[in-house]
Structures are given as structure tokens and as C-alpha cells.
Amino acid sequence: MVDHSGKSINLVVAIDFGTTYSGYVFSMTPDVLKFYGPQTWNSGHGGMTSLKTPTSLLLNPDQTFNSFGFEAEDKFAELVADENHHEFYLFQRFKMELHCKNIKKHSMIHDVSGKALTAMEVFSLSIKYLKDHCLKTIGDRGFLRSSNDVKFVLTVPAIWNDRSKQFMRAAAVQAGIDDAQLTLALEPEAASIYCQRESLENMRVGRQTELTNPGTRYMVVDIGGGTADFSVHEVEDEGTLTELYRASGGPYGGxxxxxxxxxxxxxxxxxxxxxxxxxxxxxxxxxxxxxxxxxxxxxxxxxxxxxxxxxxxxxxxxxxxxxxxxxxxxxxxxxxxxxxxxxxxxxxxxxxxFFKDSLENIIDHVQNILKSVEDINMILLVGGYGESPLVQETFRNEFTNLQIIIPQDCNLAVMKGAVLFGHNPMSITARILRFTYGVSINYEFDSNRHPRERRFTDKDGVERCRNAFQKLIDKNVKVPSTGRIVTIGHIPPPESPKKYILSVYCTEKNNPIVVDESCQRVGILVVSVPEHFAGIWRGREKYEFGMTEIKVSAIVKATNKTFQTTLDLLE
Structure with missing residues (x-):
């Protein structure tokens, strides 16, 4: 396996950053199915042991790192008992801050007592702890020559928007992970990859051999602590997977x-x-x-x-x-x-x-997908909440005509699958786009198409439609996981001859005419020429869809300069 720079990397670490619990595992080539991780995490209060540790972060009064996981919760409990906790910060279950929120670089989140800190600081310190703990574990086992030899994979829900994914990448980079050594893995995809590779004896319920047959269609139901992610995959002849139905889900977790x-x-x-x-x-x-x-x-x-x-x-x-x-x-x-x-x-x-509302939402969602996609013959149930016997029993009772497959280590399927995805990103060959994407521009006004209230006259006397939606790509389109490229060109407006700024939007609509309340801004792209440049120029943007993250670049057609720019999603 090689990284983005072409350098060979044989050790992959997956960090599963969950709503309630987080952890990591790693494996090395050639035996990628031999997973390593920390010893079980232990708590003081309640005597609990777990293969993951709570997503809880304790900071000192000066906002420096104190502890994470069970240790953070137990230390804070001791501080409370001694009445010394008031200036400390304890953040718990904060991953849901990124679900359906317009998260920004400087967005604030609150700890258990209401004290505020930037979300970026809280997430990055948490990821840094898991990264450092993992590198120490690798080093203690004698596997680590240099941290440059490690590829990191960070798991994210498939239903997250592009802004939340970009936020997690930025937090990981701030935590000390090299951007070129970092990949995001979509959680239901990771679980699916793991179950394709895992041996038959490690399936608690169901027959893994049928899951791997070419042409098999199955639904992945990944139910974690915060969200439930749903996706539909089909097995290709080469054993790879293609997505048949766009990822969907909601806040129905444990x-x-x-x-x-x-x-x-x-x-x-x-x-x-x-x-x-x-x-x-x-x-x-x-x-x-x-x-x-x-x-x-x-x-x-x-x-x-x-x-x-x-x-x-x-x-x-x-x-x-x-x-x-x-x-x-x-x-x-x-x-x-x-x-x-x-x-x-x-x-x-x-x-x-206590389970009733979340289970009803989950079952309804599965039934709606089954109405939309034909020939699904099994459900792959994974995630921490998926370990619940009541959840498993409910699925068997509700979907008697489908085979329910549950891996033995249901709670670790995403994490282990993310490692396998890191070793072979081409395990997924195609994805379905969740949204229609486009940019906001001021088209020439068309009275047959554009709303009258959007009409205005520019400085050259041309009637235009303010914030029209210029479509880039449709939702529900199948795109290769290597990326589908869409290119469009723009010229700078008269009032800003050295640069133009594009706002990129996504929407659930199929054919939006204008940017309206149904549209969510994905990010901002700035294309410019140096101040000393005096010629006529035109920008050409290249958008790549289909990977776990959007990639954007731009070329200025007068200087032939290429801007390998990342769409700024967090302003």
C-alpha cells in the first residue's frame, strides 16, 4: 500500500471516534486481518471494563489536557467529591454537535457545567490523546520505526455533511496527524468491508459465505451511540462493493x-x-x-x-x-x-x-429503504447499540423474510473495517451521491425561469437573477469511488477584476432554480490572480465527487496557474 506521496506504508491505524465510546485498532501487511489494540479500558466507578473508552475529555482550569475516557470521568468525580471541580472542564458525548449542525472553525460547545470552549479544541485534544496512546502501544510492541510510516483512518458517519467531515479532518491535523497520512472512512462502509473479509466462525448470527457471493444485495444498519447509519451494498465479481442507495439515517442511537x-x-x-x-x-x-x-x-x-x-x-x-x-x-x-x-x-x-422510540425510528427507516431498493435479501447489523439483544430480536421479528447477519464483535466491526479500508481504499468501487451540488451565481435573468423578486440590474445594465443555482451534479447519481470530475468556468465580476468567490451548496432538491432555504452552504472557493496581473483571465474549477470527501482545484486560464485548493468548509 502507498500513501498520497507514493511512499509505501504497511501499518494502518483506525481511530473510531464515537458518540459514547472511542477506541483504536491497527494492523500491518501482509496479515491485515490480524488486529492489534490496547488492553481493555477500565473504570473505577461501576467496575466497568470495555474494549473502548468513553468519549469524555477532562481539561485543567487553564484549558490544557488532563485526561480522557474512563480516567477523565473518574478524576472529575473525585474533584466533585472534594469540591475542587468548578474550574475544570468535562466534555461528554460531544460528537453529536457535528450532526445536522452548521459547524464552523470557531463554533463553541459547552461542558457539563455550561462552560464554553471551541469545538475544534475539544475534538483535536481528544483525537490527539487517542493518536498518542496508539503510537505508544505500537512502539511498546516494537512495531514502530517512525510515525511517518503510519497511515491513519478516522471514522465518520456516512450521513454527515461535507462540512462536518472537513471539521474532523481539520481537528485531526491540529492533533498532529499529517494531512497526507489521513483518510476518512464512512462507518457503514467500513463495517461492510470487515464483514466481507471476516471468517465464518466470527459471525454470531448468519452465514458470511452468502454475504460474499457476487450479486448479493444487503443493507448495512450501523447503530452506534448517537446516530443510526443505513446503506445498501452489492457485491461485485471481484469481491469489491458498490453502493446502491444513498446513505441515510438519523439520531436514533443508544x-x-x-x-x-x-x-x-x-x-x-x-x-x-x-x-x-x-x-x-x-x-x-x-x-x-x-x-x-x-x-x-x-x-x-x-x-x-x-x-x-x-x-x-x-x-x-x-x-x-x-x-x-x-x-x-x-x-x-x-x-x-x-x-x-x-x-x-x-x-x-x-x-x-426505554428502547421503544429509537427502535421504532430505526425499523421505519429500514422499511422505507426496502420499499425503494429491490432484491435486498439480508441485513448486516453492526455498531454498539446493535449489540443489544432486544435490538437484534426486534430485527429478527420484524424482518422474517430477510437473513439478519451479526458479526461476533459487532461493536468493533466499524473500527476493524476502517483498518481494512486504509489498506485497500478500492474495496468500495462506487457511491451514490446524497445531494445535488451547485454554485451560487448571478445568471442573466430569465422571466420564464427565475423568480421576479430575485431580479436586479448590474453596473453594466444587465438584468440578472441574484443567487441562481448553477448545478454541478445531481443527487442519487452513482459515481466511482476514484471520483467523478466536473469542470466549470467563471470570469471575475467587473467590480472585482482580480478574483471571484464562489459559494458551493448542496440540496435535497433535484432541480433547484435558485439558492433558497433548502440549500446548505458546503463551503467557499476563492479564485484569484496576483495584484500585478493586468490581463484578461478566466478561472476553471474542477470538482471531484464520489470519494469520502469532496476535492476541488482551480486553474487560471491566463497564467496557467493551478490552485490545488481545498474548499473552505468551515468559515
């Missing part, structure tokens, strides 16, 4: 089960009970979350046993027992929750109900 669970506490102990608990006893809050995290992995349909959890002293003191009982009896918790010797006892039906 954290929404947690939210439903925590709502119960507000009913019993009063509004914002959990917020108060975080302030007064972070250790108890972490214990509650981690106990539930372990328990929800065992919930099944018609689950027989109750879930019993201790009440923290802080919550217990907030409300008298009589008041707690009254709140339970007068709400939806009646006959589902009881107080037993200072503990909360939850019925099996209540535990199941």
Missing part, C-alpha cells in the same frame, strides 16, 4: 435509550434531578449510567427479571419517600417502579419501553 431512562429520575425526584446529581456527586451519577449501560445490554423482549439499582444519597435526600411514592403512583411509572429497601426496582416492561 444514547436515546439512556435519555428515556434518565427521564424516570426527573419524574421520581423532580425536574433536573440528574443535573443536580452531576453537580453534587458525579461519582454516583457515573455509577447510575454505567450500571444501566451494563444492564441494557441484557434486555430482551419479554425479559423476565427486574432491574434493581441503588438510589444515591443526594437524590434520596432531595425528596421524602412518601413524595417519591406519590410521584410514581401518579405517573406512567405506576406499577412499573417500586421502592425496595432504599433501591429502585424497575419492571421488565419499563426497561423495554
Amino acid at each position: 444514547i436515546y435509550v439512556d435519555k428515556e431512562y434518565l427521564k424516570m429520575y426527573d419524574v421520581i425526584f423532580g425536574k433536573d434531578a440528574i443535573g443536580q446529581l452531576k453537580k453534587e456527586d458525579m461519582g454516583e451519577y457515573l455509577t447510575i449510567i454505567r450500571e444501566f449501560e451494563a444492564k441494557k445490554r441484557t434486555v430482551t423482549a419479554n425479559y423476565g427479571s427486574c432491574f434493581v439499582t441503588s438510589m444515591s444519597a443526594v437524590l434520596n435526600e432531595m425528596v421524602a419517600n412518601e413524595k417519591k411514592i406519590q410521584s410514581i403512583q401518579s405517573s406512567y411509572l405506576r406499577d412499573k417502579v417500586s421502592l425496595v429497601k432504599g433501591k429502585l426496582k424497575l419492571s421488565p416492561t419499563l426497561m423495554e419501553s
